[in-house]
Amino acid sequence: xxxxxxxxxTRRGGGYRPQFTDEGDNRLAARVLGVxxxxxxETRADLQAALTxxxxxxxxxxxxxxxxxxLDREATFETRAAVDPERTRETVFGxxxxxxVVTADERDxxxxxxxxxxxxDAASVDESLYAxxxxxxxxxxFDSRWTPDELRRQYDLSLAQTALxxxxxxxxxxxxxxxxxxxxxxxxxxxxxxxTPDGREVVVTGPDALFRTSRRYGTRFARLLRTLVKTSDWRxxxxxxDRGTERTLELDASDLSVPGTDPLAEPAFDxxxxxxxxxxxxxxxxxxxxxxxxEPLESGAHVVIPDFSFDYDHAxxxxxxxxxxxxxxxxVEKKLSRLADLEDVELLVAVDESLGVGEDLEALDxxxxxxxxxxxxxxxxxxxxxxxDDLVAESAASLPEDLRPGADVTTFAALxxxxxxxxxxxxxxxxxxxxxxGRTLVRPTVLDAxxxxxxxxxxxxxxxxxxxxxGITEASALLSRLGYRVEWDGLSGxxxxxx
Amino acid sequence: xxxxSFEEGTVRLTDPPADLDLAWVxxxxxxxxxxxxxxxxxxxxxxxxxxxxxYEDGVLDAPALDLTTSYExxxxxxxALDAWRENGDRGVLxxxxxxxxxxxxIAAIAALDTPTLVVVPTIDLLDQWRRExxxxxxxxxxxxxxxxxxxxxxxxxxxxxxxLRADEVGDxxxxxxxxxxxxxxxxxxxxxxxxxxxxxxxxxxxxxxxPDGAHEVVADLVGPLVxxxxxxxxxxxxxxxxxxxxxxxxxxxxEREEYEAAQGTFTDYLASSNLQLRSGSDYQKLVMRSGNDPxxxxxxxxxxxxxxxxxxxxxxxxxxxxxxxxxREDRVIVFTASTDLVYRLSERFLIPAITxxxxxxxxxxxxxxxxxxxxxxxxxANVLDEGVDVPDANVGxxxxxxxxxxxxxxxxxxxxxxxxxxxxxxxxxxxxxxTGGATARADVTPTQxxxxxxxxxxxxxxxxxxxxxxxxxxAARRR
Numbered sequence: 001x002x003x004x005x006x007x008x009x010t011r012r013g014g015g016y017r018p019q020f021t022d023e024g025d026n027r028l029a030a031r032v033l034g035v036x037x038x039x040x041x042e043t044r045a046d047l048q049a050a051l052t053x054x055x056x057x058x059x060x061x062x063x064x065x066x067x068x069x070x071l072d073r074e075a076t077f078e079t080r081a082a083v084d085p086e087r088t089r090e091t092v093f094g095x096x097x098x099x100x101v102v103t104a105d106e107r108d109x110x111x112x113x114x115x116x117x118x119x120x121d122a123a124s125v126d127e128s129l130y131a132x133x134x135x136x137x138x139x140x141x142f143d144s145r146w147t148p149d150e151l152r153r154q155y156d157l158s159l160a161q162t163a164l165x166x167x168x169x170x171x172x173x174x175x176x177x178x179x180x181x182x183x184x185x186x187x188x189x190x191x192x193x194x195x196t197p198d199g200r201e202v203v204v205t206g207p208d209a210l211f212r213t214s215r216r217y218g219t220r221f222a223r224l225l226r227t228l229v230k231t232s233d234w235r236x237x238x239x240x241x242d243r244g245t246e247r248t249l250e251l252d253a254s255d256l257s258v259p260g261t262d263p264l265a266e267p268a269f270d271x272x273x274x275x276x277x278x279x280x281x282x283x284x285x286x287x288x289x290x291x292x293x294x295e296p297l298e299s300g301a302h303v304v305i306p307d308f309s310f311d312y313d314h315a316x317x318x319x320x321x322x323x324x325x326x327x328x329x330x331x332v333e334k335k336l337s338r339l340a341d342l343e344d345v346e347l348l349v350a351v352d353e354s355l356g357v358g359e360d361l362e363a364l365d366x367x368x369x370x371x372x373x374x375x376x377x378x379x380x381x382x383x384x385x386x387x388x389d390d391l392v393a394e395s396a397a398s399l400p401e402d403l404r405p406g407a408d409v410t411t412f413a414a415l416x417x418x419x420x421x422x423x424x425x426x427x428x429x430x431x432x433x434x435x436x437x438g439r440t441l442v443r444p445t446v447l448d449a450x451x452x453x454x455x456x457x458x459x460x461x462x463x464x465x466x467x468x469x470x471g472i473t474e475a476s477a478l479l480s481r482l483g484y485r486v487e488w489d490g491l492s493g494x495x496x497x498x499x
Numbered sequence: 500x501x502x503x504s505f506e507e508g509t510v511r512l513t514d515p516p517a518d519l520d521l522a523w524v525x526x527x528x529x530x531x532x533x534x535x536x537x538x539x540x541x542x543x544x545x546x547x548x549x550x551x552x553x554y555e556d557g558v559l560d561a562p563a564l565d566l567t568t569s570y571e572x573x574x575x576x577x578x579a580l581d582a583w584r585e586n587g588d589r590g591v592l593x594x595x596x597x598x599x600x601x602x603x604x605i606a607a608i609a610a611l612d613t614p615t616l617v618v619v620p621t622i623d624l625l626d627q628w629r630r631e632x633x634x635x636x637x638x639x640x641x642x643x644x645x646x647x648x649x650x651x652x653x654x655x656x657x658x659x660x661x662x663l664r665a666d667e668v669g670d671x672x673x674x675x676x677x678x679x680x681x682x683x684x685x686x687x688x689x690x691x692x693x694x695x696x697x698x699x700x701x702x703x704x705x706x707x708x709x710p711d712g713a714h715e716v717v718a719d720l721v722g723p724l725v726x727x728x729x730x731x732x733x734x735x736x737x738x739x740x741x742x743x744x745x746x747x748x749x750x751x752x753x754e755r756e757e758y759e760a761a762q763g764t765f766t767d768y769l770a771s772s773n774l775q776l777r778s779g780s781d782y783q784k785l786v787m788r789s790g791n792d793p794x795x796x797x798x799x800x801x802x803x804x805x806x807x808x809x810x811x812x813x814x815x816x817x818x819x820x821x822x823x824x825x826x827r828e829d830r831v832i833v834f835t836a837s838t839d840l841v842y843r844l845s846e847r848f849l850i851p852a853i854t855x856x857x858x859x860x861x862x863x864x865x866x867x868x869x870x871x872x873x874x875x876x877x878x879x880a881n882v883l884d885e886g887v888d889v890p891d892a893n894v895g896x897x898x899x900x901x902x903x904x905x906x907x908x909x910x911x912x913x914x915x916x917x918x919x920x921x922x923x924x925x926x927x928x929x930x931x932x933x934t935g936g937a938t939a940r941a942d943v944t945p946t947q948x949x950x951x952x953x954x955x956x957x958x959x960x961x962x963x964x965x966x967x968x969x970x971x972x973x974a975a976r977r978r
Binding site for chain 2: 008056059060061062086089090092093094095096097100101102103107110111126129130133134188190191192205206207208210211214216300301
């Protein structure tokens, strides 16, 4: 984090956007690093003078200072004095008070007397008097762990954190909601779950936010950002109180990275049962995509983050999936009570048979899938199949019974995509203007025309070209419909024969 | 049953009565409860009691103490305490520096026998309050600020630390005392009072008026002004009278040249960019502009250089030499706003310095030696501005003031101790004042100078300004 006076944001278009660095700033970063490296054994005042002249050359003095404030943490300063300065002051001020120093001559005499007591010469006393002032301390070591490029990235992260200082509320979508929510709790903040078109976001505020928009939680929001950037996929939106004007700050994973770390693509698994299930499920080719800890769900004043969700590939439909392993009775009880308060969602619960709570779950209207040892894929598939049937029926019902596609030639796959449904949903329809050939739909006029252009003894490759001109890729089914079979010639090609 | 508990600066109402209708109680969808700001706790209790609601109160974690004080309150101190108690243990007391504000607060703490948080603006005041509370009460002391974060039934905190910790410890105190309460008007510091649940609240100040009208906010959070007494009411009786001397010095030719050059760069920029500086907000605009306009930044830096020239004028150092020479027998405290100037003076005259850079223990040592007479002079930056107890300086010198009225009077207050009164470390300043006005000293040094040395029983304050500069106008505005 930087101090607020070093914040650089643009307010273009009413936004609040940190002015992140780009590769062009590497040179400046390198120069600031160089100034520190070149000032070992010099005083802080000299170092600062060098930085100030660099500030004047740079387009933006705040960027120079921002880099410097990060590098300052890597620098070691020490007091160098002939006599300990505090002891020097005690002696000098004591002597001066006895003699009531006013004039320059009196000063010299007092210094000489103090020097005698301290056993050094007067000039050393003069120099030691305030050698411990910050400005006069000496840079004794500078070990930066960053390259210019890393310094830049560290700066960007610090800058984004600083931009959050004036935030009054943050809203977050993340692929690791569990880690995020636990960071929220650790920082003594509060959260709510809000549904958005992109998923459930976590809205974070502080207790006092109920009564007034407050900037007092800004530094805690800044710390939350540290948790977020450790994951690979997140988006943050913050409401910022910019001197009385409300602005929106938007950040996502493409803006920031932590130097020297790779963000975690997926949250770590809590148990072997979960990890094992995920691996096995993903090896199947189903119409469902498995997502780890997908999003937080509201459960009364609490939050529940299911282990997985199954996202249907052909429609926006999500089934949550929780694996309840064997835990303490208290855990099970708490889990059940959370599930009882859960917002209205589709949820499957795989439950360790030894828990004996299947009935409790069914009573809550959740589908229980009992298991011992490992969750059986077949059971899960069966449970999903039930939704699939409904989804297919539902999307089929939403389409008219007779479909009249505009194209002369089309396929079930293309139609399904056009209507945004699964192929199963269009397959059962009738097509008054088209003839169905395999999984392709062809207008009779096209078939008539093809009949004239395709003939027996034609090489297969030639016939395929003719069909391709009409947009037909499913050659064998169509040729069969036209009354031909293919006599294969080795592996490379064949010739059409009348059936 | 309804239950009240403290949660991070707020009072949480679990199962609130359905018909509860208070403007400052809100439903909280996050926790499915109701909630009120911490400072409404006392009001909330009153409202629930009045409505005959039964409730369980788990807000405060502040077990009663058993405290006694040996202070005899003076008439006006007793009157101030009575007024505060009659107002339901809430309100602000306006008492001049040196009149014993601390004693009134100590009496209140003893009367309420409840864990108390004292909030103060500076580390020096923090040390001072600690000493006073330690001397008066047999009780563990806590401290937030100055590198220490330790809770005690009696805790002294800086405003900054209190701001950071109010939501966390807001349930541990039954009484909160805001010393120099006008600070609470600041936007951020208000949160301290808002987030604490302490039902009893006392504000202390020498100057309640804030130019921005924020004292109304203080009245809402701490209580109204319930008692005030002015310097004039007490002068001669409890406080010393004082004289002010204004000394004007000139810039050297070299300084003048440097000043004009820098000032010229600044005014040229204003003229070329059509900017006029009529108010603080205009200046703020310029500061903002300097963020991405290098010329604006150059102009600001030039303005700073001009100010530095003015503040550090060599003639001021010469003038101070003359003043110190004139007051060789007196106890002198020198103020200036510039830290660098403090160190320059310290090195030149070999006078101990106190600034924000001075460590806590060294600062204590210096103040102790100043009190016990080992040192008769000290030079300080604005860290000593408020309420710090420097019991028996009788000469004050202000070099380059900033022109705000409050700062001026409070600096003045620092030297309101006439020569000849005595105090040692263990005696609070109030007793110094109690010895009353003039006690002539036999050994007052006669001088040939037409500026007389301090008359017995009167303190003297020098204000040294640089001629024909903005600074002089600042000084003139005060008159």
